[in-house]
Amino acid sequence: MPAVEAALRKKRSPRRDSESTPTHPLPDFRPFQLCTLSETIPTGDGWLFEMKYDGYRAQIAITGSEVRVYTRNGHDWTEKFKVILSPLKTLTKGAVLIDGEIVAVDKAGRTNFSMLKTGIAAGIPLKFYAFDIFEKDGEDLTKKPLIERKAILEELIGERDADDSLQYSHHVIDGGNAFFDAMAAGGHEGMIAKRAHARYVDDRTKSWLKIKCTKRQEFVIGGWRPSDNGRGMASLIVGTYEKGQFTYRGRVGTGFSEAMKDKIMAQLEKRRLAKPAFASVPRDIARKAFWVKPELVAEVAYAEITPDGSLRHASFQGLREDKKASQVALEVPADDTASGLDPVVGIEIAQALGVKLSNPEKVMYPGTKITKAHLVAYYAAVADKMLPHLKDRPLSLVRGTNNDLENTFFQKHALAGMPKTLKSGKLTKMKGTEARILWIEDLAGLVGGVQMNTLEFHVWGSDRHEPDLPERMVFDIDPDEGLGFGDVKQAATDIRDILGAVGLQSWPLLSGGKGIHVVVPLVPLADWHEVKEFCQDFAELLAKTDPHRFVANMSKARRKGRMFLDYLRNGQGSTAVCPWSTRARAGGTVAVPITWNELAEIDRANAFDVFAAAERAQGPDAWKGYFEVDQVLTERIRHVVKR
Structure with missing residues (x-):
């Protein structure tokens, strides 16, 4: 009997405590699988489709009642997201590692990144939508097909009340176009298409595609660029009318079938001009362009408008005959907080960091709505990616004066009244001379710079602790x-x-x-x-x-x-400008x-x-x-x- 009992003990897995509850070590953080941007919706039953959540990608590690929340960079943000922990602490007696997104949901049922930023600071309810699982009770699941991993995950999470902060991310098989239309109609950010039978790969792959719900409006065609072989059209050159001037808005090079291109070219040829009707066109665009009378109106989908007013990721949707070209103007969003930078959050962040933000409504860039509070929110959004390039490096500040971008000045040394979150000191340079320096250690330092009307952060190529050896x-x-x-x-x-x-x-x-x-x-x-x-x-x-x-x-x-x-x-x-610094x-x-x-x-x-960069900083x-x-x-x- 002792020999039999010893053999049985050797076979027991996992280890059990005195109450016969399985115990496993807390799973380690693992690299995420990332999506590839696509404008094409895949078809066939080999794909499943999920909502694209507008929040923070997160990894949840659990063993019994112990829970850790990791960001996409592996940072432990358990304390910041403590509002979601309660159901996770009772999810399993074993151990799991789950992939998902932490979001805030608005009254319309949409995930809202601006609300999420406010929610982290204010402690409002948040939700964790789980869409994949790495491991369970010590077993690596990443080599199993996605559809099997999701079945394991769904069984683990079970049915949940709508108000529960833990939710399973449901999907549909096939029907991608209908699912995308539903996401667009509901005002959601987009959808994710995943190969149903693919393994989990800790890299950016084409087995996970993100398809965004883009903005759309009319644009007037003012010319075209020919294809490389000189025959046919490669892209349309479009614009809008602003205060009577025909203004260049970029190029549209996707969304056409060959038959559609032929029909459009037939109409363009009837409207040829020797010179562009645009008020101005970038030199490198104009070199190979042909020009037409600005009479044809095109419906165009696009991702965003760049700072200089041009389209990004534009796709042709069709010609329109119900609106005169002269009536087409650029549609400007009424609420800039929809871009993900909430000035209220910026003010709250400054207060939390102990920086008194004077005049937070001050506009920092003429002709925009970007305030000092927006810049605080921006640096909070990019801090994780910016600080490794900035922390403990001697720096120079480019500061603004009276909202005049033509009248800025450099600051390399401490001045009276400077926020204490910016550090100052001295170091000895290679030639033996002593230099007074400034440096920043954390987000509070960046916010202190914003309080001083800093518009640019420039850094040395070396750490202040080893100032003679550039990195x-x-x-x-x-x-x-x-x-x-x-x-x-x-x-x-x-x-x-x-x-x-x-x-x-x-x-x-x-x-x-x-x-x-x-x-x-x-x-x-x-x-x-x-x-x-x-x-x-x-x-x-x-x-x-x-x-x-x-x-x-x-x-x-x-x-x-x-x-x-x-x-x-x-x-x-x-010095050189620091990555992620405003200009x-x-x-x-x-x-x-x-x-x-x-x-x-x-x-x-x-x-x-700042809006596009803040959004980008949340990605890979x-x-x-x-x-x-x-x-x-x-x-x-x-x-x-x-x-």
């Missing part, structure tokens, strides 16, 4: 005014390829102005002299080998028709990190304002892996470029 290089591509953004993009990719050829990986940053920064992370071993010398040699190499495109001299006279590759930001004490430019634009793949689809360096990190890159500026690399 990055920055190549700032500054084009002559006559060049288009296509020239800048090509230059950035060429620089990327050349750096890659010598063993250095780089990432692109939209400057929020007119250029691109190519940023190279480094293990801090080479000092500032070595790094700056390499950057200068690199810039001069490009200017020597491709003098028609590049110049290494900052003189504007020598830059005519070319791009200045600014290497001067790589000296000790020099002191019209429209409240932002310096935004992107991927090299995304760069091909972006048509301007100021593509994101475009610079994933940036801080993990183990690359050193070796003597061999420096020698190759210098030679």
